[in-house]
Amino acid sequence: xxxxxxxxxxxxxxxxxxxxxxxxxxxxxxxxxxxxxxxxxxxxxxxxxxxxxxxxxxxxxxxxxxxxxxxxxxxxxxxxxxxxxxxxxxxxxxxxxxxxxxxxxxxxxxxxxxxxxxxxxxxxxxxxxxxxxxxxxxxxxxxxxxxxxxxxxxxxxxxxxxxxxxxxxxxxxxxxxxxxxxxxxxxxxxxxxxxxxxxxxxxxxxxxxxxxxxxxxxxxxxxxxxxxxxxxxxxxxxxxxxxxxxxxxxxxxxxxxxxxxxxxxxxxxxxxxxxxxxxxxxxxxxxxxxxxxxxxxxxxxxxxxxxxxxxxxxxxxxxxxxxxxxxxxxxxxxxxxxxxxxxx
Numbered sequence: 001x002x003x004x005x006x007x008x009x010x011x012x013x014x015x016x017x018x019x020x021x022x023x024x025x026x027x028x029x030x031x032x033x034x035x036x037x038x039x040x041x042x043x044x045x046x047x048x049x050x051x052x053x054x055x056x057x058x059x060x061x062x063x064x065x066x067x068x069x070x071x072x073x074x075x076x077x078x079x080x081x082x083x084x085x086x087x088x089x090x091x092x093x094x095x096x097x098x099x100x101x102x103x104x105x106x107x108x109x110x111x112x113x114x115x116x117x118x119x120x121x122x123x124x125x126x127x128x129x130x131x132x133x134x135x136x137x138x139x140x141x142x143x144x145x146x147x148x149x150x151x152x153x154x155x156x157x158x159x160x161x162x163x164x165x166x167x168x169x170x171x172x173x174x175x176x177x178x179x180x181x182x183x184x185x186x187x188x189x190x191x192x193x194x195x196x197x198x199x200x201x202x203x204x205x206x207x208x209x210x211x212x213x214x215x216x217x218x219x220x221x222x223x224x225x226x227x228x229x230x231x232x233x234x235x236x237x238x239x240x241x242x243x244x245x246x247x248x249x250x251x252x253x254x255x256x257x258x259x260x261x262x263x264x265x266x267x268x269x270x271x272x273x274x275x276x277x278x279x280x281x282x283x284x285x286x287x288x289x290x291x292x293x294x295x296x297x298x299x300x301x302x303x304x305x306x307x308x309x310x311x312x313x314x315x316x317x318x319x320x321x322x323x324x325x326x327x328x329x330x331x332x333x334x335x336x337x338x339x340x341x342x343x344x
Contacts, residue, residue, distance in 0.1 A: 001025070001094075005057050008038070009075050011090075012083045014059070018073030022056045027088065030055065039072075042081040059083050098136060108145075120157070132169065144180070150207070162219065168207040174235070176214040179203050183218040183225075183241025183259060197221060199241060206230075212237065212253070228265070240277065252289070264299065274306075288314075 006020035028037040030046055033055030040059035041050055050058055050070055057073045059080035077083045101113055102121040111129050113119055120139035125131075129143050132151035137143065141155040144163035151169045155161065159173040162180030173179060185197035201220025205227045211217070212235035217225060220242045227233070230248040238256045239245065245257070246265035255269050258277030267281060270289035275281070279296045287293065288304025288311065297303065302311040309317075 001091075005073050005075065008057070008087075012059075012075070012077055012087065014075040014077040014083070015062075016073060016075055018057075020073065022073050024057055027084070027091075028055065030058065038084075038087075040080040040084045042079075102139070126163065138175075156213075162203075165203040165205075165219070167205045168209065168229070170208050171205050172210040173205075174211060174213040174215075177211045178216045179205070179211070180219045181216055183221055185221050185241065185259075201225065201242070203227075206247075209233075215239070218243075218259075234271075246283065286311075 002023050002025045004020065005016055005022045005024060008024055009016045009020065023036065024038045025036045028034065028039050030039040030041060030049040030053050033039045033053050035054055035056055037055045038057050038059070039053060039055040041047065041064070050066065051068060053072060055072045057075055059075050059077055061080060062076045062078060064076065098118040099116055101107070101119045105119055105121055105123045107113065107119065107125045108127040108129065110127070111125055111131065113131055114133040114135070116134050117131055118136040119125065120137060120141070122139050123137050123141045125137065125143045126145035126147070128146040130148045132149055132153060134152040135149050136153070137155045138157045140158050142160040143149065143155070144161060146164050147161050148166045150167055150171065153167050153170065154172045156173065156175045158175040160178045161167060161173070165180040167173070180203045182199040185199060186194035187197055189195055199219050199221050201223045203217050203219050203225045205211070206229040208230045209227050210232045212233055214235055215233050215237040217227065217239040218241045219225060223242060225239065225242055226244045228245060228247045231245045232250045234251055234253040236253050237251055240257055240259035240261070242260045243257050244262045246263055246267065248265055249263060249267040249269070251269040252271040254272045257263065257275045260278045261275050261281070263275070263281040264283035266284045267287070269287045270291065272290045273287045274292050276294045279293070281297045282299030284300045285297055286302045287308065290306065291304050291308040292306030293308045303309060304311050305314045
């Protein structure tokens with residue numbers, strides 16, 4: 001679809017700085033954009049690209065002031081990143097939507113598929129499953145017995161939802177994710193072996209949750225493992241049994257959360273962070289990549305390192321560590337001076 005900058009600016013409530021008649025027919029990153037593309041500038045680190053980009057238009061903040069003339073037309077908005085996200089969502093919404101039931105697939109007797117829903121070829125839907133309107137279950141997805149799928153849920157190819165789990169409205173589960181596998185529960189026996197503890201709980205994804213590819217969320221031993229409303233989990237994350245992830249918490253790839261840990265709302269968790277089991281994390285925290293979190297954490301803290309400590313303390317420690325080599329040399333020289341004095 002082709003649209004003029006003037007029309008685009010009207011849609012996003014922006015103001016135009018430059019030629020408003022320029023046509024836009026694609027979207028691109030600022031460093032890769034070509035003629036006809038719309039791009040955005042939200043991070044100051046990329047400012048230099050605005051002087052060399054071949055994009056036809058760039059979304060910038062209202063207060064952006066270039067140091068020298070720029071070639072593309074500027075569309076000034078309050079938040080370029082969010083504006084671009086809204087535009088991309090509009091494009092996605094206009095794409096043709098899959099509807100109906102493809103064959104071959106298995107749908108257990110008595111399961112009702114709404115007219116505006118979609119079930120792809122080779123999908124499996126078990127007994128007692130409830131499917132909300134507009135849900136999309138892509139090929140080779142597995143939905144176990146007595147699962148509830150909310151309205152406008154998307155289960156991408158190869159996603160698996162085990163028996164009894166509940167998926168809220170507008171959730172997205174990407175390919176390879178497993179919702180409701182057994183928690184890692186084993187009781188040690190006197191002979192040194194382990195006996196499996198039956199995991200009879202479920203997983204609950206509340207509304208607007210997104211689960212990345214190959215992420216696993218274990219069912220509770222008893223009760224529920226809960227991912228609360230608006231939480232977003234990246235690819236390759238492991239969530240243990242009976243964990244709770246709070247509202248609008250986001251986690252990057254390869255995070256691991258051990259069993260029965262409770263994490264509050266609005267936390268930002270970097271890649272490869274590990275949380276010990278049976279701890280409590282408050283609200284509004286930030287965890288740097290590869291942090292190891294062995295103990296409970298309050299609210300509105302910034303931590304990094306293993307074991308995780310205050311981010312400012314961590315930065316100071318890094319400065320000191322860089323000085324260790326010269327400090328060691330200074331100590332060695334002092335030792336020699338003392339030895340020479342003792343000889344005299």
